[in-house]
């Protein structure tokens with residue numbers, strides 16, 4: 001069983017702010033972390049390996065520093081890692097990212113591909129399903145539990161607005177996972193040693209066999225025109241008076257909003 | 261991506277025709293020809309003894325002339341169990357404005373559901389409804405949804421396609437964008453037309469709502485966006501509005517996933533969080549008994565009950581009600597947070613609500629920093645009083 005996990009290194013978003021004067025991201029001092037959802041994807045992969053055997057390969061597309069994320073993955077127990085990195089990949093939107101990941105995964109071999117539900121920097125949740133489409137394999141989004149993997153099939157629970165669906169698919173399949181699926185393990189001492197020693201294989205444009213016009217900024221259909229700070233809530237109001245007076249004031253406001 | 265036959269290599273041996281699971285290959289002029297039923301399964305690639313069938317990407321920017329071949333605004337009308345989801349009507353409201361600015365038509369795509377639902381889409385503003393009235397669509401599966409929408413878009417070439425940023429829309433629309441080699445902007449909260457270029461300006465939050473971004477897709481068509489539910493306003497409902505319903509065949513679709521069971525977990529309250537206009541949410545400060553009051557308050561306001569993780573962990577309410585980073589992201593008109601401290605992980609799930617009301621006994625609680633109205637007080641006093649007063653008003 002070949003299991004591939006896609007992870008992304010992201011800035012810790014709770015700390016990201018925008019500089020109101022220049023309208024650019026303030027990234028200084030913001031720590032890089034593995035996208036939290038992707039840790040759950042990796043944990044799910046390790047658990048499948050423990051139950052059914054197989055090999056877990058973790059890949060990330062990013063700048064050379066993203067190597068740190070891969071070492072963390074090794075520390076958690078990944079068998080192999082690949083850094084998909086090339087100057088040509090810079091500035092990729094979800095289409096170009098998915099395309100490059102697809103090309104890379106195609107060179108690795110796969111039965112199950114695991115992604116996080118979304119990356120917390122862009123919050124797009126698009127890369128997983130797009131990779132599946134490029135590979136022409138089925139995908140299941142928002143997986144909260146893997147019930148069974150056997151005989152070339154997988155049975156999972158998919159989160160919905162109202163509850164969940166039990167969904168079955170043949171392998172190969174791509175899953176995107178939500179956080180309830182598991183609690184990611186901490187790196188073991190042995191894992192940390194292995195991570196330190198590991199030689200990280202980098203794959204560039206030629207190695208994944210992609211064309212320049214389909215990756216990076218060049219391959220990206222979407223462009224970011226500008227970024228700006230969200231409109232501040234200016235109408236903030238602490239209600240005054242006795243509890244009863246405050247409630248009357250609140251009901252008045254609810255009336256104004258046509259909720260009463 | 262497309263599968264094409266290199267005619268100079270094709271010998272017309274017909275091996276590929278037999279291999280194709282979708283009857284998508286025929287012989288034209290002695291050579292294999294791949295028709296619109298192709299599902300890109302690539303079986304034929306390995307079958308062809310001459311290597312004459314290849315996969316090509318329709319890469320590169322489109323020419324201005326290609327771009328202008330795309331006309332019309334489309335919305336994907338999601339249905340669940342045969343009923344069109346409210347977000348579809350909101351998309352029609354937003355789509356109508358865009359269509360007027362571009363002086364073009366507004367169409368809806370409906371997979372599943374019946375004629376009545378298709379008519380409703382017209383009354384809510386659609387000029388045309390492409391309707392695949394096939395019961396297989398009543399259960400959502402990514403592959404057939406994506407394939408049919410791709411087929412329709414490739415045939416009719418709309419310039420804009422909008423879908424709801426719901427679990428369904430956000431799951432299968434990326435496949436559509438990947439296949440069509442075009443851009444997709446997730447979870448937009450505002451849409452405008454750029455006056456000079458006519459391009460769609462797609463505005464969305466990123467970085468957990470800390471930042472807003474305007475996204476463009478200038479050189480590819482269609483421009484596709486998923487739109488956050490309950491952000492756009494519905495248009496006018498007009499029972500006299502005339503429109504055309506165009507039947508769509510649902511043949512030759514692949515579907516490898518199978519939904520074995522659908523389980524509903526939203527307990528007591530009937531309205532689900534995603535669709536609710538009012539959410540009454542409780543945290544650790546409410547206590548178990550407090551939650552009974554919240555249900556009562558929610559009912560009075562016609563809303564749903566949400567919760568912080570602490571309350572879910574206590575077992576006072578099922579997980580499906582949890583709001584926040586590891587729960588649902590909601591943006592109702594009114595969010596009433598009772599006994600919730602306002603940890604960032606909770607805030608990212610609700611801070612884009614229109615109006616936030618916080619009730620907390622600690623005046624320093626961070627929830628007040630995002631609140632429109634704040635009441636400092638004991639929720640176990642405030643909430644019952646609020647319920648009593650609302651009942652008095654209703655009684656009159």
Ligand SMILES: Cc1cc2nc3c(=O)[nH]c(=O)nc-3n(C[C@H](O)[C@H](O)[C@H](O)COP(=O)(O)OP(=O)(O)OC[C@H]3O[C@@H](n4cnc5c(N)ncnc54)[C@H](O)[C@@H]3O)c2cc1C
Nearest residue numbers: 543544545568569570584585586587599600601621638639
């Ligand atoms: C990775 C991660 C993910 C998380 N995801 C989520 C998530 O998705 N959603 C989420 O909600 N949390 C999430 N959390 C947890 C989050 O950090 C907080 O612990 C949680 O939101 C706290 O819930 P609370 O506000 O109900 O409880 P508390 O923080 O304990 O706050 C209780 C509040 O009630 C007030 N209070 C007490 N008694 C009364 C009273 N009688 N009347 C009025 N006010 C009263 C107190 O002043 C206090 O402000 C996550 C945490 C982590 C680490």
Ligand SMILES: Nc1ncnc2c1ncn2[C@@H]1O[C@H](COP(=O)(O)O)[C@@H](O)[C@H]1O
Nearest residue numbers: 006007061115116118119124125126127
């Ligand atoms: N650059 C990347 N490298 C590897 N995996 C990625 C990358 N970007 C996104 N992913 C995967 O796709 C998921 C969804 O990302 P997104 O569509 O950006 O929200 C993430 O949780 C990752 O599993």
